[in-house]
Amino acid sequence: MHIKRVPDGGRVLTALLITGIAALAVLDCLTGTRLRLALVASVMPLIAARLCSLGRTVVVAAVFAVAQAVTHCVIMPRWDTAGVLVAVLGALLVAGFSVALCAALLEREAAYDRTRMVADAVQRTILRELPLTAGPLRIAGFYISAQEGARVGGDIYEVVESPAGQQRILIGDVQGKGMPAIGAGHAVLTSFREAAYHEATLEAVADHMEGALLRHNSALSLTGTDERFVTALLLEVGPPGTTIRVLSCGHIPYYVISGDRVEERLPEHFGLPLGLGPLTGAPRRAVDSASSSEWLVLCTDGVTEARDPQGRFYPLRERLSHWAQLPPPDLARALRADLETFTEGELKDDAAVLIVRDASACGGP
Structure with a gap:
């Protein structure tokens, strides 16, 4: 210290x-x-x-x-x-x-x-500080690195606005910790920033990201370093009134907030984590999800698998139901403070939360 x-x-x-x-x-x-x-x-x-x-x-x-x-x-x-x-x-x-x-x-x-x-x-060039803005989207949230003194760890997130006016969102979790995990996360992030701007579909974005990670892993194998895989959730938000599309690469469920209702969702069709796709060769598919008027809460397993001293898991859905009426920035602050209190400051894994809100659809800033 x-x-x-x-x-x-x-x-x-x-x-x-x-x-x-x-x-x-x-x-x-x-x-x-x-x-x-x-x-x-x-x-x-x-x-x-x-x-x-x-x-x-x-x-x-x-x-x-x-x-x-x-x-x-x-x-x-x-x-x-x-x-x-x-x-x-x-x-x-x-x-x-x-x-x-x-x-x-x-x-x-x-x-x-x-x-x-x-x-x-x-580290700020690798992972931008929250909150993020892209078009009408306002993304509040927080990121906590389990490694003392580090801003960046194994969790990644980003939002990119395409020339067609679509906002592409990424949240991901790199397998492992330390510098190798940061390197794999950086490879995926940089490929997402490029592909989310140029590619026409989420499927193409995911393929581009996987190709970048496979090349990164191939280079690592030459040095004897273990290869990495990355679970990721990709979202595509169009104009108000359209449906949000979601593509999951082995990531944990996300949450939809509509009024006082909080629903946990996992896409019906989801693929393997990035870096493992060649094992089956099965194509990944994006599916329609929430309306752009609903709020989305995305997170990594550092949140859902956080435990208190008695070994109980953090009740994220219960907390979201309790604070569903809070504005996204206040909700993010409440969740972060509650998570650190719940674990008594002893997080075992990186934790990231993104609260996605379409300001134009919700009628507010």
């Missing part, structure tokens, strides 16, 4: 550390050799090195060195000269080490921040 420094450079903490050093020095002078507190005081510059700015660490270290020198001069009659020199030298070494440690940590933190900034920029 990355520990952040105290705000304002640690002004309050610096005052507390100096006060502690002074108090311990006074006690040392009063108790003489019977009670030695220098070891406790030596922790103060180290705390400053980790949590304060470099300038304040220098101040704390200097106060510590001076306090220790004065203390040993006061009790010198009871010590021999060599003992005093060793004690003062030790205090100077601790002070110098604290300053050097602070400088090294600050340099490392600056490098970490630069790396994190670059990583964030790269």
